[in-house]
Amino acid sequence: MDISRTHLIEDLNSSMEGKDVIFGGWVVDLRKLGKMAFLTVRDVTGMCQVIVKGDSMSLLEGLNRQSVVRILGKIQASKAKDFDFEVSATEIQVLAKAEYPLPIDPIGRLESDIDNRLNSRALDMRNQKTASIFKLRSKVLASIRETLIKRKFIEINTPKIIGSASEGGADLFGLDYFGQKAYLAQSPQLYKEQMTIGLERVFEISSFYRAEKSHTGRHLSEFTSVDIEAAMMDYTDVMDVLESIVVDVFKNTSENCKTEQQEIGYEIKVPSSPFERVTYTQALEELSSMDIKIEFGEDLQDSHLRSLGEKHPGFFFLTDWPMKLKPFYIHEKDDDPKLSRSFDLQYGYLELSSGGRRLHDPEQLRSRLKEQDLDPTSFEEHLKTFGWGMPPHSGWGMGLDRLMTVLIGIDNVREVVLYPRDPDRLKP
């Protein structure tokens, strides 16, 4: 079976009138008008009208929507509303037939609910709104890589199967590793820190896993994280890196993805920078003025973040958290050891990223582990690298899926993840 094409649909144009072309795609629409018919055919680059009349009508036999076809025909002028040229078919080959009934409407005229769409995710990609979300996601990833590489960051890949669950915190997924207990990584934290001793500036974009039974629009059991770690940078330096990544993402997609924005029905607006920076202590004062009393050292609950988010609806940094709320590796402030050199990047109430300056002195790290009831001996593999000349360093991790929801103005991460995993969904 010959499946070759001479053109992608975006390469066809009205100046090619009279030219013979071969292209392929799936049948979006089929309108039979007695002795003539129109079909619209789409490939990933675009859509085109094909006209069939006269003797050629027999070509339509067995043809239905969503089937994959290879069209041989001649470009001609069109009277169509949305096309300035069309292809008069001389041959239509059905390469693969679509079965009916289909589980969702791939045209998107009737929007299926998220459950049905996720159950038929591959078919959902024929819906241009869904496809546009993932085309944008690809652009976002490219933009992040571009920004980081320009700043001398080196992309790394750390293991996702790890042997120790002693970091505490979020629940990990356990698995059997040739008879040993192993876990799926919840973050590249320790590995990326170690890498700063040789590569200085590293980043990773990868899936990580958390076995929390969360039921919200912003949590998944498997999520994509963008992580960086950089030697000789303080927390404010990596905040600047984060801010420029976010701004670049919005700029790049806003300027270069007009079609996608149109399909989604949302206009990407570039945020103004610099982002506002609010300290934890200031946040407590702001909350207090809203009659929400929180003791210093208490964590901010979702409801508190929602209140703060109303005052700061866009991007802002929440900085200088109390040490007791932060993990063992976070560095304290010189002028007030109760406070840490740490930050979260918020979009309104939504936490997008958290990071900070890390401890690089192994003795300090050991005593912090003990303070947090963690056993230094189970971190020896990690701690030994700190004796090899560990530079002062800072970093952060950012939830890519959450950033995507902010970028396109929706409120469920499942929309921006191909095959989301949550406590109730393991398939497809």
Added chain:
RNA sequence: GCCCUUGUAGUAUAGCCCGGUCUAGAAUUCGGCCCUGUCACGGCUGAGACGCGGGUUCAAAUCCCGCCGAGGGCGCCA
């Protein structure tokens, strides 16, 4: 773990609150017939549904209980 909402053809919905009008309606999809410029083509026509189980009642899509599924929120989230 807790709370709220919800389940009607392939899809997306009306009807449910206030039981009888439901032989469950319109759309789209799918099948058949007609149609040579459609463009959400049109016309005629046909097929297709009350998640499962129990209860209340003369009567249940509608009210109640259980199960299952779905959506959302809280909590959890070094």
